[in-house]
Amino acid sequence: MGYPRPQLALLLLLAAIALTGLGVREWRAGFPVAAERLDRFDREDPPPPIPPVPRPRALPRWSPARVEAAAPPRPAPRERAREAKPAAPAPADPRPLDLNHASVEQIARLPGVGPSLARRIVDERERVGRFDSPDRLRGILGLGPKKLAALREHVTVGE
Amino acid sequence: MRWLEAPLVPLAGATALGIATSAWIATPAWSLLCAGALALGLTSLALALGATRLATAGLLLLAVLLGVVRAISDPLPADHIARVAFGPRVSVEGRLAEEPVRWSADRTRLLIDLDGLRDGLDLRTVSGRIQVTLYGETPPVGEGQRVALDLKLSPPRAFKNPGAFDYPAFLRREGILLVGSGRADSLVALTADDPPWPVWVKRWAVSTTAGHLPATSAALLGGLLLGEKTGLPPEASEAFRRAGVYHILAVSGFNVALLASSVFFVLSTLGVPRRVTAVVAGAALVGFALVVGGQASVLRATVMGLLLLGALLLDRESQLMNALALAVLLLLAWRPGDLGEPGFQLSFAATAGIIHLAPPLTAWLIGKRWPGWLATPMAVSLGAQAAVTPVMLVHFNQLSLIGIVANLVVVPMAAVGTTLGMLALLTAAVSAWAADVLFQALWPLLLALRAAVWVAARVPGAMVHLPAPSWAAIAAWCVALALLPYLGSRRWIQATVMVSLALVLGLSIWPWVAPDNGRLRVTFLDVGQGDAILVELPEGQRLLVDGGPGGNQRLDVGERVLAPFLWNRPTQRLDVVALTHPDSDHSGGLRAVLTRFGVREFWENGRWITGTEETLRAVERSGACRRTLVAGQRLWLGSALLTVLNPDGSRPLDDPPPEGQNEESLVLRLDWRGFSLLLTGDLGGPGEERLLADHAPVRALALKVGHHGSRYSSTGAFLDAVEPAVAIISVGARNSFGHPTPEVLGRLEAAGARIYRTDRDGAVILETDGITLSITRWASGTVERLDLDPERGA
Numbered sequence: 001m002g003y004p005r006p007q008l009a010l011l012l013l014l015a016a017i018a019l020t021g022l023g024v025r026e027w028r029a030g031f032p033v034a035a036e037r038l039d040r041f042d043r044e045d046p047p048p049p050i051p052p053v054p055r056p057r058a059l060p061r062w063s064p065a066r067v068e069a070a071a072p073p074r075p076a077p078r079e080r081a082r083e084a085k086p087a088a089p090a091p092a093d094p095r096p097l098d099l100n101h102a103s104v105e106q107i108a109r110l111p112g113v114g115p116s117l118a119r120r121i122v123d124e125r126e127r128v129g130r131f132d133s134p135d136r137l138r139g140i141l142g143l144g145p146k147k148l149a150a151l152r153e154h155v156t157v158g159e
Numbered sequence: 160m161r162w163l164e165a166p167l168v169p170l171a172g173a174t175a176l177g178i179a180t181s182a183w184i185a186t187p188a189w190s191l192l193c194a195g196a197l198a199l200g201l202t203s204l205a206l207a208l209g210a211t212r213l214a215t216a217g218l219l220l221l222a223v224l225l226g227v228v229r230a231i232s233d234p235l236p237a238d239h240i241a242r243v244a245f246g247p248r249v250s251v252e253g254r255l256a257e258e259p260v261r262w263s264a265d266r267t268r269l270l271i272d273l274d275g276l277r278d279g280l281d282l283r284t285v286s287g288r289i290q291v292t293l294y295g296e297t298p299p300v301g302e303g304q305r306v307a308l309d310l311k312l313s314p315p316r317a318f319k320n321p322g323a324f325d326y327p328a329f330l331r332r333e334g335i336l337l338v339g340s341g342r343a344d345s346l347v348a349l350t351a352d353d354p355p356w357p358v359w360v361k362r363w364a365v366s367t368t369a370g371h372l373p374a375t376s377a378a379l380l381g382g383l384l385l386g387e388k389t390g391l392p393p394e395a396s397e398a399f400r401r402a403g404v405y406h407i408l409a410v411s412g413f414n415v416a417l418l419a420s421s422v423f424f425v426l427s428t429l430g431v432p433r434r435v436t437a438v439v440a441g442a443a444l445v446g447f448a449l450v451v452g453g454q455a456s457v458l459r460a461t462v463m464g465l466l467l468l469g470a471l472l473l474d475r476e477s478q479l480m481n482a483l484a485l486a487v488l489l490l491l492a493w494r495p496g497d498l499g500e501p502g503f504q505l506s507f508a509a510t511a512g513i514i515h516l517a518p519p520l521t522a523w524l525i526g527k528r529w530p531g532w533l534a535t536p537m538a539v540s541l542g543a544q545a546a547v548t549p550v551m552l553v554h555f556n557q558l559s560l561i562g563i564v565a566n567l568v569v570v571p572m573a574a575v576g577t578t579l580g581m582l583a584l585l586t587a588a589v590s591a592w593a594a595d596v597l598f599q600a601l602w603p604l605l606l607a608l609r610a611a612v613w614v615a616a617r618v619p620g621a622m623v624h625l626p627a628p629s630w631a632a633i634a635a636w637c638v639a640l641a642l643l644p645y646l647g648s649r650r651w652i653q654a655t656v657m658v659s660l661a662l663v664l665g666l667s668i669w670p671w672v673a674p675d676n677g678r679l680r681v682t683f684l685d686v687g688q689g690d691a692i693l694v695e696l697p698e699g700q701r702l703l704v705d706g707g708p709g710g711n712q713r714l715d716v717g718e719r720v721l722a723p724f725l726w727n728r729p730t731q732r733l734d735v736v737a738l739t740h741p742d743s744d745h746s747g748g749l750r751a752v753l754t755r756f757g758v759r760e761f762w763e764n765g766r767w768i769t770g771t772e773e774t775l776r777a778v779e780r781s782g783a784c785r786r787t788l789v790a791g792q793r794l795w796l797g798s799a800l801l802t803v804l805n806p807d808g809s810r811p812l813d814d815p816p817p818e819g820q821n822e823e824s825l826v827l828r829l830d831w832r833g834f835s836l837l838l839t840g841d842l843g844g845p846g847e848e849r850l851l852a853d854h855a856p857v858r859a860l861a862l863k864v865g866h867h868g869s870r871y872s873s874t875g876a877f878l879d880a881v882e883p884a885v886a887i888i889s890v891g892a893r894n895s896f897g898h899p900t901p902e903v904l905g906r907l908e909a910a911g912a913r914i915y916r917t918d919r920d921g922a923v924i925l926e927t928d929g930i931t932l933s934i935t936r937w938a939s940g941t942v943e944r945l946d947l948d949p950e951r952g953a
Contacts, residue, residue, distance in 0.1 A: 017579070017597065017600045018596055018597075018600070020599075020600040020603070021595075021596035021597055021598070021599040021600030021601075022596055022599070024599040024600065024602055024603060025595065025596065025599040028599065028602075035373065036373060038606065039373035039374070039375055039376055039606070040373075040375060041606075041609075041610070041613075042375075042394065042395055042398060042609055042610075042613045043375065043392055043394060043395075044394050046772070047772040047773060047775065047776040048772065049769065049772055050767050050768060050769050050770075050771065050772055050775065051769065052768075052769045114296075116296055116298065116344070117296075141296075142264065142296055
């Protein structure tokens, strides 16, 4: 008695696949970071960023006369860097915005957030009920880690 | 006659010949039809007289004529968008013809079948297909949805360079005569997203895969199962190309065969009769083709698969080559323009190569005592590779040497992966848990596949880049391959094959060993808005100044223009690459150049800016010797002397340049015999003033006009000092800066310079032997000659 050979082979193959799958599943659940790293083995990390060179202060459009004028004394590079840093567009209200109660229009006024992203944030809020931390915004399309970091000081989550 | 084995092959060949030659045949259709009627009459007469050979020739001629007639495009309907007058900005409505392709978060490509054009308050009915690039976050829309949007519409424009890919012709074959660009927030969906079921299945399959697997592996599985490659990161696609296994990412006979055999296996285990199985398998193939879309390789494989199943159903013996020829005829009758597509050519060449060459090669290898399990895959791999080599060289200048071996390893893995993937997707429709187990079992296999490809791509010399072969070489290669299986039978066949192969070898080696003509050549390539200039010395040295625009998020000129141009030269290395300044329209394309060509020296002004990280890393990895140049340096390149005129080194590199990056541009002066050339990068007025104040030697015969003809460059005083006889402006058509400005054109004319512009003239090529200078405008093919000898000058 027993299974015929071909059927036995097929069933064994299926069992082997299932066992492998279950094993990999366990491992991925246990070491998610390592799994993610492993999957990126052939990916390249982005190169180190080159810091932005502060633009020289707005000069009048070039004209031959300007070249003859003596160059103004240049401030030290560090000061220039600070003064040339683009000031983040300050929100009208200095108090952080409560993401759990704000309207689409209010959210859209935050720096780096437009109407469509604001709409998606509100959609996400309706989906999950309420945000228990600003980190919950992660994963919304168009809201990368950089933008999130910039947003964090402008928002809060209320009850 | 042997033709009886595959009677459709000559017919398919003749039709293809007709379609291919139709571009050069300018006769009206009615005269072709008359010729066809004449051929028909003569053929019938020949047949009646019993002259079968003559009748066959007449029949083939008829097929050629039919091919020509089919390829002549119908006149456009009167309401076609290309025939309707419209302003620079239009408001249109239409239906999405395919799923949007999202290149990046803020760049999306749409294909729209237009139906309405807004003209004030009226909506005019129009027709025609357009391709649209939207900038900004595109709202979720899908195939079949009707949308309205505001656009700038214009005919597509090609970069006109020697050996360049003709993009407008490619779009024309797809039925696209106009391309548009616009902002994503102008897009309004007029109907709900209710896709046809194949699109729905495809979306579901992609999202299911992405839900169970990490990103890159999911993208690979998407390629294996559905030919969906947009998710694959660029470095992974590049590895697949280098390893010569990119074809597994396209849906082809491979997937179709796996699908059909899986259906057969399952149904025959269940004891279903053969004919029913064949019908079910046929239905599965058609459904699969609908889901994955209408690329040539899918259609080819489906048609052949259905023919083979039909033969099974009718208990007839099937002849593969005949089925292939029928597939050619059907596809060309439906879409004659596909003949010029690389995908069509690759798919048919590979299949023909396998059918024609694999059996004799297998027999030969087994005769050489190869084991059967290795001989067959090797013969298949060799046959396909031999047949696709000319196609790959013509379109991509690529020849993957590792491919023959890599395929032996990768194809079986891909076969198992595809089968398991299909099984997992089918399971996912029933149980997410069981599907997840299958997907997790698949993951290590996908990783192993990627690892094999990665290793193969890293082998030195895995891929070589060669110039596109001449028509004679391709024809000789085809003759040799066609006769190869009959090598043992006749003496004259052996002789023909030998002669053909010798011809191929000779023609391929010739460009490398051809003696130089003792001339200096400077090519100002048409790279759109940007600079890329190649200087070639008679001794063989090559200097590339700037690399045109490029980068990840847009058309990379280095990859699309510079690399093919250099490969077709043929060139494998550059002695010097010089970057005048780091702006993206000068540095963007250099990453592709530095990774693909050996570069000995890299000249720079020592300043790098945010956004050029990729280029800087490519410079560091290229192993090129880096030099930061300052005014006063003189460098010999072969017999040419290069003098650096700018920057003068008075402003420390760590400080931001007080007058902007452009004024720090490298300015190079080249002297060779009686010829001199001044390359000024993007130097503007302040820099020019400085050069004049320093009494730099700026007087030159030819001038690359600074900053693409911006009005803040090329001042009157500077042009008076340079006195250029020839001025070349490297500028993009319809650029948003308004370059070149009328002021600069006026000043150049006042200075007495002949003006050449890459936006109108395409590539501008200066060639000189020191006594005469010839200037070629590539787009129009006109050549002008100037005498450089001052004694003879007048």
